Amino acid sequence: MGHFLYDLFYRTDVLLDAWRTAAHQSWAMRGWPVVILDVLFQLGWAAAAAVFLAVNALFIIWFERKLAARIQIRRGPNRVGPWGILQTLADTGKMLIKEDIIPDAADRGVFKAAPLMVLASTFLLFVVLPFGRGLVPADLNVGLLYFLAIGGLSVIGILAGGWASNNKYSLMGGMRSAAQIVSYEVPAVLTVLSIALLAGSLKLGDIVRAQPAFGYILLQPVGFLLFLTASNAEINRGPFDLPESDSELVSGFVTEYSAMRFAIFFLAEYTNLFLAGAFAATLFLGGWRGPLLPPVAWFLIKSYFVVFLLIWIRWTFPRLRVDHLMAFSWKVLLPLALANLFITAVLVKVL
Amino acid sequence: MRAEEALAALRKRFPGVETRPVDPAPGVTVPPQSLREHLVFLRDELAFDFLVFVTALDRPSEGALELVYRLFSHETRVSVVVRVRCPRDGARVPTVSDIFRTAEWHERETAELFGIVFTDHPDPRRLLLPDDLDGYPLRKDFTHPNLIRLPEAR
Amino acid sequence: MRNVTFGNRDKMPPTARGTVPAATVVQPLPSASATSDEFLLNIGPQHPATHGVLRVVVTMDGEVVKDIVPHIGYVHRGLEKLFENRTYEQIIPFTDRTDYLSAIANNFAYVRGVEMLLGLEVPRKVEYMRVLMAELNRIASHLLWLAAYGLDMGAFTPFLYAFRDREEIVAMIEEASGGRLTTNYFRVGGFVHDLPKDFFARLRKFLARFGKALNELDTLLVENAIFVARTRGVGVIGKERAVSYGMTGPCLRASNAAFDVRRDMPYSIYPSLEFEIPVGRNGDTWDRSWVRIEEMRQSLAILRQAMEGFPEGEHRARAPRNIEPPAGEVYSAVEGPRGEIGFYIVSDGTRKPYRVKMRKPSFSNFSALPEILRGLKIADLVAVMGSLDLVVPEIDR
Numbered sequence: 001m002g003h004f005l006y007d008l009f010y011r012t013d014v015l016l017d018a019w020r021t022a023a024h025q026s027w028a029m030r031g032w033p034v035v036i037l038d039v040l041f042q043l044g045w046a047a048a049a050a051v052f053l054a055v056n057a058l059f060i061i062w063f064e065r066k067l068a069a070r071i072q073i074r075r076g077p078n079r080v081g082p083w084g085i086l087q088t089l090a091d092t093g094k095m096l097i098k099e100d101i102i103p104d105a106a107d108r109g110v111f112k113a114a115p116l117m118v119l120a121s122t123f124l125l126f127v128v129l130p131f132g133r134g135l136v137p138a139d140l141n142v143g144l145l146y147f148l149a150i151g152g153l154s155v156i157g158i159l160a161g162g163w164a165s166n167n168k169y170s171l172m173g174g175m176r177s178a179a180q181i182v183s184y185e186v187p188a189v190l191t192v193l194s195i196a197l198l199a200g201s202l203k204l205g206d207i208v209r210a211q212p213a214f215g216y217i218l219l220q221p222v223g224f225l226l227f228l229t230a231s232n233a234e235i236n237r238g239p240f241d242l243p244e245s246d247s248e249l250v251s252g253f254v255t256e257y258s259a260m261r262f263a264i265f266f267l268a269e270y271t272n273l274f275l276a277g278a279f280a281a282t283l284f285l286g287g288w289r290g291p292l293l294p295p296v297a298w299f300l301i302k303s304y305f306v307v308f309l310l311i312w313i314r315w316t317f318p319r320l321r322v323d324h325l326m327a328f329s330w331k332v333l334l335p336l337a338l339a340n341l342f343i344t345a346v347l348v349k350v351l
Numbered sequence: 352m353r354a355e356e357a358l359a360a361l362r363k364r365f366p367g368v369e370t371r372p373v374d375p376a377p378g379v380t381v382p383p384q385s386l387r388e389h390l391v392f393l394r395d396e397l398a399f400d401f402l403v404f405v406t407a408l409d410r411p412s413e414g415a416l417e418l419v420y421r422l423f424s425h426e427t428r429v430s431v432v433v434r435v436r437c438p439r440d441g442a443r444v445p446t447v448s449d450i451f452r453t454a455e456w457h458e459r460e461t462a463e464l465f466g467i468v469f470t471d472h473p474d475p476r477r478l479l480l481p482d483d484l485d486g487y488p489l490r491k492d493f494t495h496p497n498l499i500r501l502p503e504a505r
Numbered sequence: 506m507r508n509v510t511f512g513n514r515d516k517m518p519p520t521a522r523g524t525v526p527a528a529t530v531v532q533p534l535p536s537a538s539a540t541s542d543e544f545l546l547n548i549g550p551q552h553p554a555t556h557g558v559l560r561v562v563v564t565m566d567g568e569v570v571k572d573i574v575p576h577i578g579y580v581h582r583g584l585e586k587l588f589e590n591r592t593y594e595q596i597i598p599f600t601d602r603t604d605y606l607s608a609i610a611n612n613f614a615y616v617r618g619v620e621m622l623l624g625l626e627v628p629r630k631v632e633y634m635r636v637l638m639a640e641l642n643r644i645a646s647h648l649l650w651l652a653a654y655g656l657d658m659g660a661f662t663p664f665l666y667a668f669r670d671r672e673e674i675v676a677m678i679e680e681a682s683g684g685r686l687t688t689n690y691f692r693v694g695g696f697v698h699d700l701p702k703d704f705f706a707r708l709r710k711f712l713a714r715f716g717k718a719l720n721e722l723d724t725l726l727v728e729n730a731i732f733v734a735r736t737r738g739v740g741v742i743g744k745e746r747a748v749s750y751g752m753t754g755p756c757l758r759a760s761n762a763a764f765d766v767r768r769d770m771p772y773s774i775y776p777s778l779e780f781e782i783p784v785g786r787n788g789d790t791w792d793r794s795w796v797r798i799e800e801m802r803q804s805l806a807i808l809r810q811a812m813e814g815f816p817e818g819e820h821r822a823r824a825p826r827n828i829e830p831p832a833g834e835v836y837s838a839v840e841g842p843r844g845e846i847g848f849y850i851v852s853d854g855t856r857k858p859y860r861v862k863m864r865k866p867s868f869s870n871f872s873a874l875p876e877i878l879r880g881l882k883i884a885d886l887v888a889v890m891g892s893l894d895l896v897v898p899e900i901d902r
Contacts, residue, residue, distance in 0.1 A: 072665040168544075239731055241659065318731050319659025321884050372833035373621050400748050401764075403836075406862040408851060419862075421836060421849070425748065425762065428769050430836070453751025456872040464585075479578040479901055488586050489860075501590055 009294035013134020045137035049126040053271055060270050061088045063304070064311050071315045095266075098259035103166055106256065110164035115257065115264035117157030122268045124150045125275050130204050132288045132295035143204035144196055147279060148189055151234065154268070155181050158243075161265070162253035173252035176322055177243035181234050183329040188230035190337035191223045194344040195283045208287030215286030222340050224284045226333055228309065231276035233329065235269065238314035242322055277306035357397050357427040364392065376421070376430035383435050383444045390420070390433065390450050398426040402447075405457035407465045409439075409490045416442055416465055437467065439490075446472040464489040543571065546883070550579050556653060556890070557897025561874075568882045573875045580901040588861040593619050593693065593828040596861070600848075601687035603863060604899035606649055609642035609678075610841035612691035617772060618837030618848045619693050622830035630818030631695040632774045636811045637708075638678070638690065639839070640804040644715075645674045646842035647797045654794070654891040655726050658735065663726045670718050673711050677704065693828055695821030708812060712805060719801055727794050736790035740877045740889035743788060750876065751869030754844025755796040756893055760788030766840035780807050790885075790892040797894070829856050836864075843867055843894055865899040 007015045020041065027037050062077065062085055069076030077084025102111055128143040130136040140146050155178045162174015196202055198219060199210040217224045233240040243252045254265050281287060281302035288295035290302075320328065358377065362368050365379040381389050393399040399422040408417040418435040437444055446469040448455035458469045459478040466487035469475065486493050549560035560576040584603065588596050600615045601608035613635055620627065648671040655663035675685045680701045682690035690696055726732055742752075747760040757764055765782045767775040783799035785792025832854040838847040844866025853859040870893050877889055 068661075072662050073669055074665060239659070315662050316725070317660060318655065318726065318729060318735070320731055321735050323882070323884075324731070324734055372831070373624070373835045374833070376836070400745075402751055403838075403845070403847060404849065404862060404864040406849065406860075408860050419849070423770075425764050425769070430770075451751070452746070452749040452876075453869050453872060456868065457751075477578070479581040481578070488583060493586075 009296070010133070012132055012295070016134050042137065049123065049137065053123065053126070053267075056274050057267050057270050058088045060274055060304075060307065061091075063307070064270075064273075067308065067311050068315045071312070092263065095259055095263040100259045100261065101256075103256050105166040107164040107166065110160050111256075112261070114157050114161035114164055115261045115268070117160055118154050118268045119157075119264050119271075121150055121153035121157065122271045122275065124153070128204050129275070129278055130208055130282060130287055131299055135288075135296065136205065139203060139205040142202050144192060144202040144207070147204070148185070148192060151188075152181065152185055154272070157268075158253055161257070165253065165256035167256055170253050170255050173243045173255070177236055177253060180236070180240060180243065180325055180329075183326055184230045184233035184240075184333070187226055187329065187333035187337040188234065190334070190341050191220075191226045191230065192283065194220055194223050194341050197341075197344050197348050204282055204287075208282060208289060211286045211289065213286070213289075215284055215289075217284045220284065220340070220344070222336065223344075224280070226337050226340065227280055227284065228306070230329075230333060231280060232310055232313065233325070235272040235276050237269070237273065238310060239317040239320050240325060241314075242319055242325065273307060273310060274303065277310065278303040280306040354427045354429050357424065357429045360397055361429075361431060365389075374432070376432050378432040378434060380434045380436065383437055386433070386435055387445050387447060387450065390422075390447050393422055393431065393433070394450060397424065399424045399429075399431060401425060402451035402453050402457075403430075405447075405454055405461055407461050407467060407489070409465065411439070411491045414439055416467060418444060418461070418467070420447075439466075442467040443470055444468070445470050448473060463487070466490065548886075549576075556895055557900075559871075559895075559897050559900070561886075561890075563883065563886070565883055568884070570878050570881055570883055570886065573878050573886075575871060575874060577871070577897070577900050580898045582898075582902065584902045585861055585863065588858060590857060592856045593830070593858065596858070597691060598687070598689045600863075601684075601689055602898065603865065603902055604841070604843070604846070604867070604896045605686050606646040606896055607642055607841040607843065607846070608684075608687050609638045609690065610839050610846050612688070613639055614837050614839040614841075614846045615848045615850075616691045616693055617839070618835050618850045619828060619830065621835045621837055622833055622850060622852050623693070623824070623828065625694055625822060625824060627695055627822045628818040628820075629774075629816045631820060631822065633811050633815050634696060634700060634820065635691070636773055636775070636778070637700075637808060637815075638681070638688075640807045640811070641674050641678060643842045644801050644804050645671050645678075647801050648674075650797060650842075650891075650894045651722060651726065651794075657887050657891045658726075658732060660726055660729070660732070663722055666718070666722055666725065670715060673707075677707050677711070680704065680707075692821060692824075694824035695819065697821075699820040705812060705815075708808065712809060712812075715805060716802075719798065719805075723798055727791075727798055732794075733791060735885075735888055736794060736892070738787070738789050738791075739885050740790045740881065740892065741788050742873060742877050746876060747788065747873065750873035752844070752873055753866045753869065754841070754894075755793055755800060756844065756870050756873075758783065759785035759792035759796045761786055766838050766845050770838055772837075772839060774811075778807050778810050780804075780810075790888050793892040793894075827856055829854065838864070841866060843896065843899070844870060863902055865902065867893075867895045867897070867899045871895055871900055 023037055024034055027034050065087065066076040066084070077087035080086045080090050102108060125147060127137050128140055128146050130139065158177045158181070159174050162170045162172075162177070165171070195207060195216055198216060199207040201207060201210070212218070232238045236243060254262060257265060278299070281299065285302045285306070287302070288299040290298035293301075361377060361379075368377045368379055370377055379389075401423040403421040403423050406419050408419065410417055415436045416439055418437065420433040420435070421430065422433065423430045435444060444467055446454065446458055448458060455473065456478060458472060459475065461467060462469055462472075462475065463477050463480050464487060480488070486495065543564060543566050546563040546565055547560070548563065550558045558579040560579070562574045562576065563570055564572040584599055587599065591599070597612060597615065600611040603611055648667040652664040652667040652671075655661070655667070678688060679685045681704060682688040682697070684690070742750075742760055744760045744762045747757050748762060752760075753764065753766075761784060763782055763784045766772075768782060780803045783796045783803065785796050830852045832852055834849065834851040836847055836849045838845050845864065846866060847864030849860075849862040849864065850858050851860040874890065874893065878886060881889070
């Protein structure tokens with residue numbers, strides 16, 4: 001039993017491989033089509049990812065509210081459940097029973113689809129995320145490329161949401177958000193390329209294994225900061241949340257969304273927050289590697305550490321104005337990312 | 352310029368300068384036609400660059416409205432009050448909003464509350480009052496069905 | 506997509522009843538031409554960023570503000586007319602409510618005016634108490650401005666830091682007067698009650714702590730690079746224009762005009778106190794913010810001096826039971842947190858004033874908004890309006 005538990009936590013890849021091979025053989029012997037087995041495995045992964053998404057949302061929203069409160073010298077939720085843990089559950093319940101309002105002149109189909117598009121792009125990113133040794137639905141050979149590509153898919157959902165609301169201000173907010181995400185993709189890509197150069201592979205599993213004990217952060221300090229900033233802007237958070245701010249004139253693309261549809265945007269945003277932290281941890285902090293604790297624990301600790309940084313940044317700084325936002329991306333981050341890439345390339349070749 | 356010089360120049364220009372109780376600021380009464388020229392003189396020659404407020408007093412016993420312009424000089428720290436008398440009916444006074452930009456809003460308010468017309472005003476819309484209110488609220492004879500007089504204080 | 510023009514909903518019916526003078530002629534709203542990028546944006550009367558019930562109609566060309574027309578009067582309560590039917594003492598609580606954030610300054614200006622009409626001299630202790638209260642009020646008002654401004658800019662944390670300190674001040678004022686915001690503490694001749702016994706102990710503790718807290722707030726907001734980028738060089742108004750628009754207070758001092766009622770039309774014990782008048786250089790939004798922070802520091806110095814020199818005495822002079830000033834008029838001005846608060850009181854010898862005109866700083870400061878904002882981007886509107894520190898009930902009275 002102890003052996004099994006140890007394998008489950010510390011050598012999950014071996015365990016999973018063994019199960020898979022055994023199941024394959026078993027099915028093949030019985031003449032059942034093996035492809036269905038593979039599909040079932042992937043569905044299992046999807047289900048696990050969905051469960052994680054939900055549980056993570058519960059936790060991360062509570063974490064943000066508590067942390068924000070402590071930064072602001074107050075307590076945060078402390079009534080619903082011990083330390084307010086069940087607050088998110090209560091809020092979700094509230095949102096579920098709210099009236100679902102669709103504006104009269106809105107484009108109904110697109111209006112309903114937009115939140116799902118955003119959630120879909122978020123959900124798809126779980127495919128390549130290495131939670132632990134072997135705990136990844138599909139460790140694609142082009143995992144890094146996949147991450148960058150799918151990460152930009154949310155733009156479609158945001159634009160759709162802004163357009164379908166039939167609201168001048170939603171459209172402007174949606175377009176601003178789209179412009180922001182696309183602009184900040186570029187330094188993110190360049191930074192991540194430096195990592196790929198160092199690791200010599202686009203496969204996320206390889207990148208994690210290729211890192212030294214502390215992760216690439218010591219080799220790429222500037223890269224880490226660049227990636228953190230770019231991710232922050234990509235998830236529309238922190239100093240870069242102009243498109244959805246409520247005290248600015250243009251209230252953003254979520255204005256016309258209420259109840260469950262808003263909750264889906266909300267869920268997507270917090271999951272994106274976790275994913276930003278998770279990918280930063282994978283690429284820069286050594287992923288699931290670490291002594292003593294099981295790989296999953298290390299992965300979660302490192303991810304939530306980056307999430308902690310992102311929350312800290314959000315509650316400290318005021319908002320950037322839209323032209324500052326763009327100028328910052330193109331005139332500051334991009335040259336830095338290029339320089340970082342260049343220096344990395346030279347050093348990799350030389351050393 | 353010092354305060355004494357300003358006051359001396361004021362007395363030279365306006366022979367009838369008086370000080371009312373309790374306000375120590377000297378006051379001059381000018382006819383509406385020459386209001387603008389006097390204000391330009393005060394602003395440019397005597398450095399009265401700050402128009403503190405424009406308001407009016409309703410003097411029904413004298414059948415007149417008394418416009419009050421209070422000016423202050425940042426340089427000499429002297430205040431002066433310029434008064435203009437106009438009839439209660441059909442009062443027309445030239446605007447001074449191009450001389451002092453603050454007068455634009457002060458004049459709009461005074462116009463709607465007292466019923467004075469400021470000619471050549473750039474934006475003579477109502478400022479504070481709702482559009483459907485008839486009459487001039489700050490006049491002493493203003494009545495309105497909703498106006499309830501409180502019992503006299505004892 | 507439908508082109509929604511808010512201008513259509515705003516057609517005011519032309520009033521043509523009786524002898525209505527030209528002042529109520531309906532002026533057509535600025536029209537947006539169909540060929541350009543111009544459109545009308547309506548902000549308010551309910552909007553988180555307007556700090557009160559006011560309405561602003563902006564004609565925009567793309568992102569640039571071409572013209573801006575403010576509409577006020579949503580909170581007009583006819584106070585000046587009301588005052589003509591109230592006794593001098595009954596008016597005091599009303600003055601609180603014109604600008605609830607500087608209630609004490611309003612009380613001060615009004616009560617001082619009545620005392621000037623009566624020729625009443627107040628004890629020195631009353632003067633010191635008045636200065637203490639006024640400066641505490643100034644700090645509290647500036648802290649609230651900072652908090653709300655931070656919120657407008659997207660910085661949520663300074664709000665709570667500023668309110669933590671403001672809570673201390675407001676608690677002190679509440680113990681002294683019974684009210685946190687609308688205090689109704691002043692009376693003709695002095696105060697309702699004396700200061701509570703532990704007032705100076707609390708004040709001492711507050712003064713010891715607040716300097717550091719102010720530095721914290723400085724770092725969090727005013728010295729923050731993002732804040733500076735959003736406010737420096739934005740919303741500039743030159744000195745002559747500012748004076749012409751009748752601006753006073755921090756908005757004027759930011760434009761390199763050193764005018765402070767405490768120094769230029771001195772009152773109370775201010776001539777004997779040592780403090781500096783912070784003056785900005787460029788007249789931009791950042792300068793207006795900086796001036797307010799520095800004013801808070803100077804208020805700390807004034808509070809210390811007032812506390813050290815605090816005399817013994819009565820907290821209220823002997824004033825007649827029925828206030829009936831002889832006929833005359835007076836203009837009494839104080840330096841409120843937003844600028845020069847003035848009361849022009851005309852007395853006709855009865856127990857009720859003949860006319861009370863309130864000169865409020867936000868009225869003139871706000872009238873300069875079109876001039877400041879023309880040509881700026883719409884994203885700057887929130888920053889500029891917040892920096893003017895408007896309180897709408899004061900504009901409308």
